Amino acid sequence: MPELPEVETVRRGLERWVIGKKLKNIQALHPRVERPDSWAPITSLEGAKVTGISRRGKFLWFELDRPQVLMAHLGMSGQFLVQPIGKVDERHVRARFTLAGGLQKNRELRFIDQRTFGWLAVDNLTDGIPSMAAHIAPDLFDPNFDQASIVANLRNRKSKIKSAILDQQILSGIGNIYADESLWAAKIHPERICGDLSAKKINLLIDSAREIMARALESGGTSFDDLYINVNGESGYFEVQLEVYGCEGEPCSRCGRLIKRISFANRSSHFCPYCQK
DNA sequence: CAAACTACCTGACTGC
DNA sequence: TGCAGTCAGGTAGTTT
Structure with missing residues (x-):
């Protein structure tokens, strides 16, 4: 569910509530909450102090006062919530960390995940990037994002453009909602072959995606229900601005079709059949 | 190798 | 009301 703007909203919330805290009484409450290739059980991070929260694409990690990091991916339905200790649990709490030290007391961090595609793990850094995110390309807001080389890369591909922009190893952060919205903005049919598009058109697509995700971030992300909420439990408001995603049968705001x-590719694509040839 | 397909889960909703 | 089928914001492993 969460794409870059939603994950970034969560990252900012964690930054505010968790940096400077020590992780204590760590509990893994579901057999699949930890990635099988986690370098160690998350409970081994007992007492670690959080020094920063980083993100690449949709991958998040907690930097600690030790060489390891706590890696996290929200999958389709993952959430982090900061709640008072002892408050009745939400329905799918998969892990819990008491937040010790600092000014706000008696708070805990909960990782909640209905569909269990999200996960936590202990990981190590190489050149500042955790091994579990090393295969993920820089996202559209990363200073290392090299748009010219990504456009060249895409122009050499024979896949459908939508599949390519969803491929986190080419460029990261875009998910199904923002893929559809960006393709509509750039007037590109989702099934167009990458190599058939001009460099200008692909640049327009990437610029559109960046602009749409920046606006979504300002609105606190997109959500349709309580499956996406920030660390305070609030929903984002960007859904009111969606042009195509979830708008099947509604008129296109440009042409009225x-x-x-x-x-x-096992997922839905929403588009205007007239504007997006 | 690139591209396409499949599996992994739970739960809400639709139509019979 | 029950039950089968469909759908959901993602990634990784396998197959072609």
């Missing part, structure tokens, strides 16, 4: 939904 009805938005269509098709299925490929």
